[in-house]
Amino acid sequence: MKYRSTRSEETVNETYALLHGLASDGGLYVPAKFPERTITYDMVADASYQDIAYTVLQHFFPTFSEAALREMINAAYSKANFSTVDIAPLHSVLERLSVLELFHGRTQAFKDMALSLFPYLLVAAKEAEGETDEVLILTATSGDTGKAALEGFKDVDGTHIQIFYPTDGVSPMQQEQMQKQEGDNVNVTAIRGNFDDAQQFLKRLFVDKDMAAKVAAKGVRFSSANSINIGRLAPQVVYYVAAYAELVNQGAIHRDEAFNVVVPTGNFGNILAAYYAKKMGVPIGKLICASNRNNVLTDFFKTGTYDMNRQFYTTISPSMDILESSNFERFLYYVSGEDYELTNTRMKELKATGKLSVSGEELSRVQRDFSGQFISDEETKAVIAQVYNSYGYLLDPHTAVAMGAYMKELQAHPEDGSRHTVIAATAHPFKFPTPICEALEIQPGGTPYESLEHISAVTGVAFPKELAALQEKELRFTHVIDKELMGKEILSFVDTFGK
Known part of the structure; x- marks a missing residue:
């Protein structure tokens, strides 16, 4: 398959797109010809998650043979990496409401769903491209991507990974996971700033020719594990296809019956x-974009204007504390009728003014598929308490934002209550002990681990062994820098393994 930039005529093959992540003009790679209407229920009925993954991903990565792609998929979605056989189980809360649990991987976050596979894709792409340089994965994280990427790439031959995260923008457990990361090819650095600061810097760095020349001289090239890389995005399509198959198998919907999806959204990849699954043939009706107080996306879906000129909030759902959502550029490309020149103009406008708008006609088309709602931290805690007290089901703050957004959407559009809805549950609640204790009025402990013991005792939810094991591990990465020193930090890391 050919991939093209969202900003120009630049067109590359899939292995080049996997290896480089970002187009040379700063755009994101999208399929040059999208595989529309390629998935039917009959193709995935009663199939394993691994078989569904192959059915989907063969369309995005046809260069790889069936045997090679299946081998990568089976290695990624194995018992060693996931605690459930069905990988992404669908939990029924109400007759017309299900929760898609995406947190049963090694780091208890939905990022495991793609980052368990992505290292295999990247290594295969490197071999296909005849690339002999070492690959340095540069990734900014608002919490979950960092640990999942570190775990996926630790000690993978020919690769190294540098993670940046904001000092005050992740939960204590997310920070512990990154600071105690094992592996000889990893480096983790905190920055004084927010996620947008780190992400914006890294995107500039990818198109910085001077920096590229410096690392190339040491036999190193950059790539990314953020969802700007198509190798991160495509595997996420799989679990929506799997959810559709399971809904039909459970009798929750008929094979041609539409269902809604609610996604707690930060960088817009999930x-x-x-949306990609819908384009491929999954009968998704409405896509409800759920936000916290950083509600730039909510405003876009209501007004057609994306405006980052607003206060940035640090919330109890930190992985959503983002104002510049990278994957929004891919969506904008489709909104613009796949017009790369118009997309480029709009992205330049966003960079220059912090704001862009689409036409009224474009907004009308968008609103046929999407809506947006947001809730505050206090509302988020109220939702956690309500769902637990009513149904005995414990939500993490991000999934609670999605549940709260769903409730608001029902208030605005009661007719949606007749359609089955799937909530994407993006993290295990134990990654966020403080808001859970506050929501359920549980006495917090002196450490996050003690708080989690209290939560487990009250709720009966088992302490995930991966999180419990963190207590015994040593702190390795406690370095904090100003955001302006990120380039220097990268070059210092390159010096440890470059030629």
């Missing part, structure tokens, strides 16, 4: 994957 909900874009659901």
Whole structure:
């Protein structure tokens, strides 16, 4: 398959797109010809998650033979990496409401769903491209991507990974996971700033010719594990296809019956994957984009204007504390009728003014598929308490934002209550002990681990062994820098393994 930039005529093959992540003009790679209407229920009925993954991913990565792609998929979605056989189980809360649990991987976050596979894709792409340089994965994280990427790439031959995260923008457990990361090819650095600061810097760095020359001289090239890389995005489509198959298998919907999807959204990759699944033939009706107080996306879906000129909030759902959603550019490309020149103009406008708008006609088309809602931290805690007290089901703050957005959407559009809805559950609640204790009025402990013991005792939810094991591990990465020193930090890391 050919991939093209969202900003120009630049067109590359899939292995080049996997290896480089970002187009040379700063755009994101999208399929030059999208595989529309290629998935039917009969193709995935009663299939394993691994078989569904192959059915989907063969369309995005046809260069790889069936045997090679299946081998990568089976290695990624194995008992060693996931605690459930069905990988992404669908939990029924109400007759017309299900929760898609995406947190049963090694790091208890939905990022495991793609980052368990992505290292295999990247290594295969490197071999296909005849690339002999070492690959340095550069990734900014608002919490979950960092640990999942570190775990996926630790000690993978020919690769190294540098993670940047904001000092005050992740939960204590997310920070512990990154600071105690094992592996000889990893480096983790905190920055004084927010996620947008780190992400914007890294995107500039990818098109910085001077920096590229410096690392190339040491036999190193950059790539990314953020969802700007198509190798991160495509595997996320799989679990929406799997959810559709399971809904039909359970008798929750008929094979041609539409269902809605609610996604707690930060960088827009997860909900874009659901949009891709819809384009491929999954009968998704409405895509509900759920936000916290950083509600730039909510405003876009209501007004057609994306405006980052607003206060940035640090919330109890930190992985959503984002104002510049990278994958929104891919969505904008489709909104613009796949017009790369118009997309480029709009992205330049966003960079220059912090704001862009689409036409009224474009907004009308968008609103046929999407809506947006947001809730505050206090509302988020109220939702956690309500769902637990009513149904005995414990939500993490991000999934609670999605549940709260669903409730608001029902208030605005009661007719949606007749359609089955799937909530994407993006993290295990134990990654966020403080808001859970506050929501359920549980006495917090002196450490996050003690708080989690209290939560487990009250709720009966088992302490995930991967999180419990963190207590015994040593802190390795406690370095904090100003955001302006990120380039220097990268070059210092390159010096440890470059030629």
